[in-house]
Amino acid sequence: MDTLIQQLINGLSLGSVYALVALGYTMVYGIINLLNFAHGDVYMVGAFVGYYIITNFNLGFLPTLILTMLITGILGLVIYQVAYRPLRNSTRIASLITAIGMSYLLQNGMIYIAGPQTRSFPQIINNQLYKFGAIQISTMQLLMLATTILLMIALQLIVQQTKFGKAMRAVSNDPEAAQLMGINSNQVISFTFFLGSMLAGAGGMLVGMYYNTITPTMGAGPGLKAFIAAVVGGIGSVPGAMLGGYLIGITEVMISAFGNSMIRDAVVYLILIIILLVRPSGILGKYEPEKV
């Protein structure tokens, strides 16, 4: 029982990062139907930006997090303006291929700038273990959970309550009708990329701190997992991405703890396949029949 709770805590920590990254996938998909495969690499850039800020400026956790989020947010904006915006009126496959290209560009660009080697992330918090009976939770895990939950609450508030958040939902629902309201869809899409990339950057930095190591290819695995989380939760749905993230994180940890860590990824893909067969719109996704 204790082990179960312990693993649940570990799963929640990992899942919260998947959820953060999945949110960006789902928001961008919701608004322009694009699977932004470069999103996992924005997460990687977040880890490196955090690393450079800490090693060069010696800032504390919160200022580093805020700066990292701002920088990755701007990166997301630039990616949209440079790579996707010119393709707004072309086929979806063109944008998808561009996204894959952008992913390679970011990865290899980072290898070029930082070198391919693994770096160890400087420790800026005093990582302690808190013990409750046989269960232990580290400062880092608490920090990760608290940060992601706060960010998700902030995102929900922005999307549900602010004028711009509502405009985001309007554009994602019916871009043309939204235009007729005077909403500038490019502004809204840019803002969506900004928000999503901020969250991915935060996720990257948190994972860098948690696992202590960063590499330019670190975005591929979690990027894919977060994408699966978004699909499982229901792509386009913000609560779905959160649910999917936690679900995938907990599953992975549980399989590693009680099964065989060798089949961990296989189980995640199996979940994806089952969801796609049984409920293609995802757990919280809306079933929308093809309109004629």
Add this chain to the structure above:
Amino acid sequence: MLKIEDVVVHYGVIEAIKRVTFEVNKGEIVSLIGANGAGKTTILNSISGLIQPTSGEIRYKNKPIIKTSTRDIVAAGISQVPEGRRVFNGMSVKENLEMGAFLRKDRAEIQKDLERVYESFPILKERLNQDAQTLSGGEQQMLAMGRALLSNPEVLLLDEPSMGLAPLFIKEIFNIIEEISERGTTILLVEQNATIALEISDRGYVIETGKIVASGSAQELLDSDEIQKAYLGG
């Protein structure tokens, strides 16, 4: 108020609108009637800036607006209620109405206009927190109109407001259109249901495969035998 001059619109190689010219004067209700596919919606979307005409000019208060963005056209005072309502599903009635006022910052005035919309469409006030997609077709039409009115337009473009509605709702909607007109809003109405449209209009234009084939006062069009046969099911 609104002048459409020699406008040509292409979809790819197909010429959908062939040198169409007409105008809407301040305070009028003008109907654009014609069958499905005649190009009525294309004309409205050109006015709203959703479609770029190949040639010709559209003037609003004597200023050319053909290259103006939809956002700026809405800001200038032309608002469209699109065909098929196009309310934002998954958003409440209240949020839909708020989107109509997206470009405005005058809170007090917005509140006043909101009250006026509730007055015209009391049902919307009852359903404020309901998801727009749970409304009936008629209620959605009212929501779409209320939403457009919240941008405080000088010209309201209405695309097939009667489509798919029960006769009772159609009557109510057209009464409200007359009310909106009486308050000083200029109205360009696109309809397949020619009789009901012309009954509330000052003037009308008949459009057929991208060309205007007849025009005149609403009464003239209603009285014309030819038009009776072709469009009014007479």
